[in-house]
């Protein structure tokens with residue numbers, strides 16, 4: 001972490017890059033980092049391929065991220081919550097053209113693609129960013145704490161996931177100490193829905209199948225499903241949780257159509273490992289939550305995933 005703090009202290013202008021199809025952890029971590037950079041008198045601009053899901057944009061600290069000011073010159077780039085360079089999407093070009101590169105992440109599958117790499121074994125990248133902010137000596141404030149809380153909530157299931165540690169809870173308490181209005185963030189992100197999200201979930205539940213004596217649950221959504229409800233990919237965020245919640249299910253996956261095939265989200269019970277499974281298909285992630293893209297038609301994509309699961313079940 002010292003290396004990354006030095007990297008930051010020596011620079012003046014920074015591109016802060018989030019991963020494609022941004023989630024709460026990559027955006028919350030990026031927003032917190034940009035606030036911290038600004039507190040140090042640095043200039044920073046956020047870069048990301050893909051639309052910000054509507055719910056997140058309702059949180060002022062994330063909305064600010066989207067509107068972060070444009071820089072004329074960029075000499076330093078920092079990736080947040082990005083396990084491999086391809087997860088930058090179209091921002092990879094900017095990264096490759098930047099002189100000084102660094103990253104802060106929490107994926108075991110991280111490929112160490114930057115010059116300065118900090119990869120922490122934590123349940124959210126936001127916790128690693130909190131450590132960085134402490135290392136920099138930047139005082140935690142309301143905006144930073146709220147941005148980090150968005151990341152924590154997204155990646156730990158609001159501190160409910162099986163691997164959540166005492167350290168995670170103690171770090172989250174530091175955020176609560178700043179009166180972050182946690183209930184407002186949770187209500188916006190997790191307790192408010194839209195008709196299109198509910199319709200999509202309904203469609204996904206119609207497509208739901210069980211395999212291997214109920215140990216595997218999977219479903220899909222095609223582009224036509226999204227179009228029918230004027231929905232975007234982030235509107236189906238809860239679909240994988242529906243699959244995962246079914247009694248006796250050890251593996252679940254949800255695939256959604258993308259221009260070059262199907263994007264898979266996978267989850268498993270603690271005795272299994274979907275990070276390795278997805279990595280073998282060119283993707284990655286965490287042991288219990290990972291993803292990959294399969295360049296094939298729907299039936300083939302499902303068969304490939306079921307075959308992979310049958311090898312480890």
Ligand code: 5GP
Nearest residue numbers: 083265266283284285286289290291292293
């Ligand atoms: P989700 O299923 O929620 O989109 O992603 C679960 C986890 O897997 C996240 O940590 C995400 O960053 C990672 N992940 C999802 N898809 C991919 C992928 O295609 N490649 C890699 N390397 N990681 C992925």
Ligand code: MN
Nearest residue numbers: 025081125155
């Ligand atoms: Mn993350």
